[in-house]
Amino acid sequence: MATTKAKPRRQASVWVENIKTIVYAGLIAVGVRTFLFEPFNIPSGSMIPTLLVGDYLFVSKYSYGYSRYSLPFSPPLFSGRIFGSLPNRGDVVVFKYPRDTSIDYIKRIVGLPGDKIQVKQGVLYVNGQAAPRVAEGDYLADDGGIKMMRRRYQETLPNGVKHDVLKERDDGWVNNTQEYVVPANHVFAMGDNRDNSADSRFMDGVGFVPVENLVGRAEIIFFSINAEYPWWEVWQWPFEIRWSRLLKPVR
Numbered sequence: 001m002a003t004t005k006a007k008p009r010r011q012a013s014v015w016v017e018n019i020k021t022i023v024y025a026g027l028i029a030v031g032v033r034t035f036l037f038e039p040f041n042i043p044s045g046s047m048i049p050t051l052l053v054g055d056y057l058f059v060s061k062y063s064y065g066y067s068r069y070s071l072p073f074s075p076p077l078f079s080g081r082i083f084g085s086l087p088n089r090g091d092v093v094v095f096k097y098p099r100d101t102s103i104d105y106i107k108r109i110v111g112l113p114g115d116k117i118q119v120k121q122g123v124l125y126v127n128g129q130a131a132p133r134v135a136e137g138d139y140l141a142d143d144g145g146i147k148m149m150r151r152r153y154q155e156t157l158p159n160g161v162k163h164d165v166l167k168e169r170d171d172g173w174v175n176n177t178q179e180y181v182v183p184a185n186h187v188f189a190m191g192d193n194r195d196n197s198a199d200s201r202f203m204d205g206v207g208f209v210p211v212e213n214l215v216g217r218a219e220i221i222f223f224s225i226n227a228e229y230p231w232w233e234v235w236q237w238p239f240e241i242r243w244s245r246l247l248k249p250v251r
Contacts, residue, residue: 046199057222062216064214089158095209112188117179218250
C-alpha cells in the first residue's frame with residue numbers, strides 16, 4: 001500500500017516542477033522582451049535597401065531607456081522615459097505610430113529636438129547643411145512582389161553616419177518640403193526608400209515622433225525570407241531564405 005500511495009505523490013511533484021519551469025520560462029521571456037530585445041519583422045518596403053520585406057530583426061529595448069511602450073500591451077503606468085536618452089542621427093528605430101500606438105513603424109532618425117529639417121531637390125538638409133549623396137547605380141527594389149527600379153545613393157549625415165537611400169525622382173513636394181523645426185521631446189524620422197515612405201514629412205500622418213514613443217534601436221537581422229511566399233510554407237525556406245542577410249547588423 002505504501003508503494004501505491006507514493007506514486008501519485010511523485011506524479012504530483014513532477015507536475016508541480018513542470019509548471020514551475022513553464023512559469024519561470026515565461027517570466028524570463030517577458031523580462032527579455034521588456035528590458036533587452038524584442039523581435040520585429042519588416043512588412044513594407046519603406047526602408048529598402050537597408051531593410052527588405054521579409055527581414056526579421058532584433059530591437060534593443062534598453063538603447064533609449066524605457067517608456068510605457070517598452071512594456072507588453074503598453075499599460076499607462078507612467079509617462080515619459082526612465083533612464084532615457086536620445087537616439088543618434090542615423091539610428092534605425094522602431095516607434096509607435098503617434099496617431100495609433102497599436103501600430104509599429106521603423107524608420108531612420110535624421111532630426112533631433114531643435115533641428116531644422118528640409119528636403120530640397122531630393123537632398124536632405126539638417127540645420128541648413130546638406131547631407132551629401134554619392135550615386136551608386138540603379139537598384140531593383142522588391143516591395144512584396146512589386147518591383148521598382150530606383151537610383152541608389154550613399155548619403156552622409158552631418159554626424160558622419162553613412163547609409164544608402166533609394167530615389168525615384170527629385171521633384172514633387174516630398175522632395176521639396178517646407179523647413180521643419182523639430183519640437184522638444186520629439187524626433188524626425190525618414191525612410192531610406194525616400195519616395196515610398198510615409199514618415200515625418202507627412203504632418204497629417206507620422207509627423208514629429210514623440211521620444212516617449214520610441215520602442216528601441218534596430219540591431220541585427222536574425223532571419224530573412226522572400227516575402228512572396230507565406231512564412232508557413234516551410235518547404236520553400238531552403239530556396240527562399242536570404243542566407244547572406246542572416247546575422248547582418250542594421251546600419
